[in-house]
Amino acid sequence: MNFRNILAIAASAAVACAEDIYLIAKSNNTEISNKGVGFIHEGAGINYGFLGAEGQGATLSYNETEKQIILDTGVLQFFRVSGGYVAMSVVGPDSEITFDSNDYLLVNGSSEHFFGCKNTNDPYQYSVQSYEVMYYPENAPSGCLPLTLQKQAAPSSSSSSSSPSPSSSDAQSSSSAPTTTPDTTSSTLSTSATSSGHHEVSSASTFTGAAAPQYAPVGSFFALAGLAAALV
Known part of the structure; x- marks a missing residue:
């Protein structure tokens, strides 16, 4: 069996043994609580998390054995929290992802440090009008709303990376969210971003999930493309 076949089998196995899920925000702030998380393409091999429809x-797929959340867009993307941004990326995982007994997402054992923020200076400026999901272990910017992320079971009929239309019973959690409090050592977010040429990520619409990369790959994505070419 050649190396290309081994990689293909390994990738298929990672997705096949995973549980289909989606994530919703839980917060003391009703403006963002119960909003689902969609991942929107904003760069080569990367999709940033935003709050959308309730x-x-x-x-997504959660692999309990590997302790990773995966998005399959033809190339596997992994849940990451580096640099403040919550994203799915081809770069690979940067944390151990698990869930507690109430299905709250834990990054290296903690459900804390997630926020809904605007004006994050994301590449396409969607955060000017929509809340982006961010991760700040310390010094969260002022105006960010604390939240936790809770796992919900995706409808069994959905097997794609696009957003499902869950039943009303999935929209609400039967358990209470952990208490979240703003970081008191916060700094101010950049407000230099403008909304010119961009549309609001409406909370009333359904996310379409991850789009195929639209731009020339960079960094590790080049390495991935090079590996694929070498195996042909």
Whole structure:
């Protein structure tokens, strides 16, 4: 069996043994609580997390053995929290992802440090009008709203990376969210971003999930493309 076949089998096995899920925000702030998380393409091999429709989110796969959340867009992307941004990226995982007994997402054992923020200076400026999901272990910017992320089971009929249309019973959690408090050592977010040429990520619409990369790959994505070419 050649190396290309081994890689293909390994990738298929990682997705096949995973649980289909989506994520919703839980917060003391009703403006963002129960909003689903969608991952929107904003760069080569990377999709940033935003809050959208209530009780709806992009369909993801959770591999309990590997302790990773995966998005399959033809190339596997992994849940990451580096640099403050919550994203799915081809770069690979940067943390151990698990869930507690109430299905709250834990990054290296903690459900804390997640926020909904605007004006994050994301590449396409969607955060000017929509809340982006961010991760700040310390010094969260002022105006960010603390939240936790809770796992919901994706509808069994959905097997794609696009957002499902969950039943009303999935929109609400039967358990209470952990208490979240703003970081008191916060700094101010950049407000230099403008909304010119961009559309609001409406909370009333369904996320379409991850789009195929639209731009020339950079960094590690080049390495991935080079590996694929070498195996042909």
